[in-house]
Amino acid sequence: MTIRVVTDSTAYLPEGFADRHRVDVVPLHVLVDGRSFTDGAELGPAELVQALRGHAMVSTSRPNPEDLAERYRALLADGASEVVSVHLSRELSGTWEAACRAAERVGNVRVVDSRSTAMGLGFAVLAAARAAGEGQTGERVEAAAVETAERTATWFCVPTMEYLRRGGRIGTAAALLGTALAVKPVLHIEDGRITGVEKVRTMSRAKARLIDLASTAAGTGRARLAVHHLGAKDQATLLAEELAARLPAAAGVLVSEVGAVIGAHTGPGVLGVVVLPESVESH
Known part of the structure; x- marks a missing residue:
């Protein structure tokens, strides 16, 4: 079999x-100014960042x-x-x-x-x-x-909620509030949906909250961790190092840049943390 x-x-x-x-x-698939590309194969993170910063019209499809x-x-x-x-x-x-x-x-x-x-x-x-x-x-x-x-938890922060608003992944009111107050939202994927955790004033504070949330989710046992970013390799590497220091029992920290489909909805500068506490059976 x-x-x-x-x-x-x-x-x-x-x-x-x-x-x-x-x-x-x-x-x-990712559409940039009406042209279709396959995620990863034809359009990678660097090309996406360039398109977004050039104010291209970017959307995605299944x-x-x-x-x-x-x-x-x-x-x-x-x-x-x-x-x-x-x-x-x-x-x-x-x-x-x-x-x-x-x-x-x-x-x-x-x-x-x-x-x-x-x-x-x-x-x-x-x-x-x-x-x-x-x-x-x-x-x-x-x-x-x-x-x-079911055991995996995901949090992320974005410099602006504008891209999430454009893609219809979060409410217009929340996006406008974030823009108006110049805050950096900490977000969570809960039951398949994007939900807000809190808003902080700086990305530095948002990153600190990601570490706190991941540490609580991981607990004192072994856990598998991943850090994601788009166009923010240095910040992601630093975040991974801080997580590893905070959680010495963790089974390493993977660092991976998100591609065009997710990046189109989060925008450049996104940082995310995924935590998978190990089950009793995995020991």
């Missing part, structure tokens, strides 16, 4: 992780269900007995819905809503891939993704 794991490009796994864990990644169906068929034809397809929150994108439609056309495909994105999705994908590599059933691979996603 061979189970193959599929995800979308918003998992933003560190370089080499997808190949190493036999994860098949389907790109989402994969076509038929493209997903073709990917599933190819994996099944290549020897997979079943496919487990794990995606970003249905509250943030139509990707999960597209995957469900594709699965209905193909069969032998399980679709999982991670209720998150970035490494909140990525940790769930890697758990599924490990279960698949151990020869687990499709049901157990799916359960590994679901259980891991």
Whole structure:
């Protein structure tokens, strides 16, 4: 029995992780001034930052269900007995819905809503891939993704909520309030949606709150951590170092730049932290 794991490009796994864990990644699409690009392959973080700072019109779209169906068929034809397809929150994108439609056309495909994105999705994908590599059933691979996603917590801060407002990912009133008061919001992905935690006056204070929140979530035991950024490598590296010092029991800190799809909605300068406390079974 061979189970193959599929995800979308918003998992933003560190370089080499997808190949190493036999994860098949389907790109989402980014439109820049009406021209369509695939996330990561045709448009990377640097190009996105340049487009946003040049005031280009940037939007995103889900994969076509038929493209997903073709990917599933190819994996099944290549020897997979079943496919487990794990995606970003249905509250943030139509990707999960597209995957469900594709699965209905193909069969032998399980679709999982991670209720998150970035490494909140990525940790769930890697758990599924490990279960698949151990020869687990499709049901157990799916359960590994679901259980891991439920334990994962994600927080992030942005210099401005303007990009979230443009993309319809947060209320207009909240965006205007943030702009008017020149505050830096600390945000949380809760049950698949973006919610506000608090507003602070500086990005430095926002970063400190990310560390506090991550530390509380990780507790005193082992935890897996990830730091995300867009166009803010130095700040992300410093944040990772501070987290590692604050949480010596943590199993390292991954640093990964978000790509064009998530970056289009957060804007340059975003910093995020994802925490996955280890379960008792993982010891």
